[in-house]
Amino acid sequence: MGVRRERGMSAEPEVVYNTATDPARSAGWLPEPLHRVRAVTAPGLAANWRDDVWQAALVVEDEPTGGAVAVLEISADGVGDGPLGEVAERALFELDREVADNFTAG
Numbered sequence: 001m002g003v004r005r006e007r008g009m010s011a012e013p014e015v016v017y018n019t020a021t022d023p024a025r026s027a028g029w030l031p032e033p034l035h036r037v038r039a040v041t042a043p044g045l046a047a048n049w050r051d052d053v054w055q056a057a058l059v060v061e062d063e064p065t066g067g068a069v070a071v072l073e074i075s076a077d078g079v080g081d082g083p084l085g086e087v088a089e090r091a092l093f094e095l096d097r098e099v100a101d102n103f104t105a106g
Contacts, residue, residue, distance in 0.1 A: 002076075007070050013060045015102065028097075046059045
């Protein structure tokens with residue numbers, strides 16, 4: 001079982017996706033067990049991270065009114081939905097911060 005959370009971001013979908021999948025930035029937003037896991041990309045703006053216990057899947061969608069929506073699904077063996085929900089929300093908050101840092105840096 002896992003959780004799904006969404007967060008709107010005020011950057012282009014490609015900027016959000018590139019920031020999320022950048023190995024130098026992923027430790028800034030992914031849950032700690034996935035910090036050393038490289039993203040496996042899928043067609044479109046989708047990526048997955050997986051180790052023996054944790055799994056994360058991210059899809060970045062275009063927001064018609066501008067910006068992007070990041071949709072994150074996280075699951076972990078032995079971790080309940082309540083704690084996973086908090087982890088997912090925190091991860092998206094941190095991704096938003098990484099995107100803002102990336103966007104303003106360059």
